[in-house]
Amino acid sequence: MGLFWVVKLLFLSLLSLNILSCFSSQGENFSKFGYPYIRRASTFSSSSSSSASSSGRQNTFDYIIVGGGTSGCPLAATLSQNFSVLLLERGGVPFSNFNVSYLKNFHISLADTSPESASQPFVSTDGVINSRARVLGGGTCINAGFYTRASTRYVASAGWDPKLVNESFPWIERQIVHWPKLAPWQKAVKDSLLEVGVSPFNGFTYDHIFGTKVGGTIFDKFGRRHTAAELLASGNPAKLNVLVHATVQKILFDTTGKKPKAVGVIFKDENGSQHQAFLSKRLSSEIIVSSGAIGSPQLLLLSGIGSKAELKRMNLSVVLANKFVGKGMSDNPMNTVFIPTKNAVEQSLIQTVGITKLGLYIEASSGFGQSSNSIHCHHGIMSAEIGQLSTIPPKQRTPKAIEEFIQNKQYLPHEAFKGGFILEKIASPLSKGHLNLTSTNIEDTPSVTFNYFSHPSDLRRCVDGIRMMEKIVRSKHFSNYAQCDDVSMEKLLNMSVKANVNLIPKHTNVTASLEQFCRDTVITIWHYHGGCNVGRVVDSDYKVLGVNGLRVIDGSTFNNSPGTNPQATVMMMGRYMGVKMLRDRLGRTAGV
Ligand SMILES: Cc1cc2nc3c(=O)[nH]c(=O)nc-3n(C[C@H](O)[C@H](O)[C@H](O)COP(=O)(O)OP(=O)(O)OC[C@H]3O[C@@H](n4cnc5c(N)ncnc54)[C@H](O)[C@@H]3O)c2cc1C
Ligand SMILES: *[C@@H]1O[C@H](CO)[C@@H](O)[C@H](O)[C@H]1NC(C)=O
Ligand SMILES: *[C@@H]1O[C@H](CO)[C@@H](O)[C@H](O)[C@H]1NC(C)=O
Ligand SMILES: *[C@@H]1O[C@H](CO)[C@@H](O)[C@H](O)[C@H]1NC(C)=O
Ligand SMILES: *[C@@H]1O[C@H](CO)[C@@H](O)[C@H](O)[C@H]1NC(C)=O
């Protein structure tokens, strides 16, 4: 490094702009979207991994955050107020992506299995089709938008400071959350929930209270989506650096001390070139993994933190043995009852919820989008496109395979896709699973097992939920609204089995056994969590046990999914931990 650069770096750091010097001036910086600090990973000018000790060292940061998702974005924005932050996200930006930006494209986005897609499909070993976010903003760019807070009981059990929690939620809400315009299907389900006794009606509220309510949404009244990526606008442009198409492959440790200390990361840019970024030498600089419930345990394993046997199986050297990494994974089972209607209904995702005392939540979705013919019929959340297309890996999508897909789709019962469905979600499932590495390539989703309904309590609650959905369908409000000629539950359940898109073999006796119906038709509401659980992989401050300079802050730390739907609390947690870390370092001078 020449003297000129030393002087320039000193000069720039006086202006708090030292970080900009790490990036080449070429290439898009997304200033056209109002985010000049977002750049493509290839603009990062570190040397290749072979010369880490020399010029690579100049790229140092107070915080390096891996994963620009639901928690990573608010966390980065907050920490950048007083410290230099590098946020690394493997996906692209959501801003100009039509599939991401509009409610009406929810299912199209999930069905897009190209490498550029904001969603990355996977199938758990249970045979349930699922999806991971791969875009700046994470899950908030592909989800159904429903926004509702964790209960005060959940906040207490997490050990969070309720005052700071109550300041952190509104920070999110002011920026990206809206009141919904209640769609007719949602209104019918809301009224029916009250009719069957899921009461009182708590009106529009973010709070988690027993009864029926209308929640918030990240879609505005024009059906445009607002995501966690927009929270970056609250960051400090002089200290915030965001790289997209930056796939972190490994965390680097200094193992010479008593405890291993995280010091940097290796990441790959959009052209396949490798880079390294390091923490500054300041005390308490940290790497924070916010890569989601699959990405975070996977990255710890690939960095040498995990069960000895699992690491040995993959020929990875052990930095720290911890058999709990990738364990305690859980996905809340979702089961649906399809209800055909006489007239086509308006598209809606989730706007209302019944918070029952049975340990389950009732929600609903409806609508066909623009077309309802046999090829294009889709169904908002559980579209046949999501299910069947995504099971054809991109490379095998030959014209023949696509033809077969279309053929198979014709066997789906059309009437199921006219109308909408009611869903039940099991709260706090007791069934737990795990993930295993299938390769040492970070781009390969690990093998994930959720063991749905392996615990009898989960199955019992599912059956209770189906019975409650039956009552809703039979309620005066609902039958008046749906105007179906025949609402025999047996028929509806039969149809729901046929319309189901999981890969689990179906039985014919499901109407005789609601347990069988639950097992055969279980799908996901994409609230999977765990893998880096508090008390086993991280402590109550989310610091990884047994190493220094490393935390995990995202849904992988949850023992239970918060609220009826988790995104509000995941975003809150990013803001909350950012403020807490600033206060721990700076005291009241943090100014937050
Ligand atoms: C289809 C769908 C519908 C949903 N509907 C709702 C809903 O209506 N309401 C609700 O509250 N919740 C909903 N959820 C759940 C909610 O969106 C998720 O629980 C939440 O977004 C998870 O946040 P996270 O921060 O843990 O992970 P994510 O938001 O997934 O963030 C992880 C980020 O890390 C990145 N990453 C991973 N590995 C690496 C790496 N090695 N290097 C760099 N970057 C990496 C990923 O690309 C991603 O952007 C839904 C989820 C899905 C998928
Ligand atoms: C981003 O690009 C714009 C236009 O190319 C340029 O004017 C601006 O200075 C750049 N910002 C940074 C922080 O490099
Ligand atoms: C949207 O998704 C569809 C497939 O579902 C895909 O063909 C299209 O290219 C995607 N569009 C964008 C802008 O990514
Ligand atoms: C936080 O807000 C909730 C309502 O959202 C309220 O019930 C609770 O009492 C508040 N807690 C504190 C400490 O202010
Ligand atoms: C890297 O990819 C970008 C496109 O994202 C391209 O503009 C650039 O020229 C590439 N750089 C190299 C060194 O290949």
Ligand SMILES: *[C@@H]1O[C@H](CO)[C@@H](O)[C@H](O)[C@H]1NC(C)=O
């Ligand atoms: C681990 O190393 C052994 C011996 O070199 C090799 O046979 C095996 O394929 C390797 N496994 C993986 C997953 O790379």
Ligand SMILES: *[C@@H]1O[C@H](CO)[C@@H](O)[C@H](O)[C@H]1NC(C)=O
């Ligand atoms: C996968 O992980 C589980 C739990 O961590 C472990 O019991 C199992 O042996 C692993 N499977 C393989 C194939 O290694």
Ligand SMILES: *[C@@H]1O[C@H](CO)[C@@H](O)[C@H](O)[C@H]1NC(C)=O
């Ligand atoms: C439901 O399906 C079963 C098994 O296929 C069948 O015996 C039964 O008659 C069906 N019931 C209705 C109402 O269609």
Ligand SMILES: *[C@@H]1O[C@H](CO)[C@@H](O)[C@H](O)[C@H]1NC(C)=O
């Ligand atoms: C349904 O069928 C499966 C296998 O075909 C059987 O194991 C199960 O006991 C049956 N359930 C009922 C209630 O008949």
Ligand SMILES: *[C@@H]1O[C@H](CO)[C@@H](O)[C@H](O)[C@H]1NC(C)=O
């Ligand atoms: C931290 O940042 C805030 C807002 O940018 C500022 O008001 C405060 O003075 C800063 N504190 C320190 C110690 O730098």
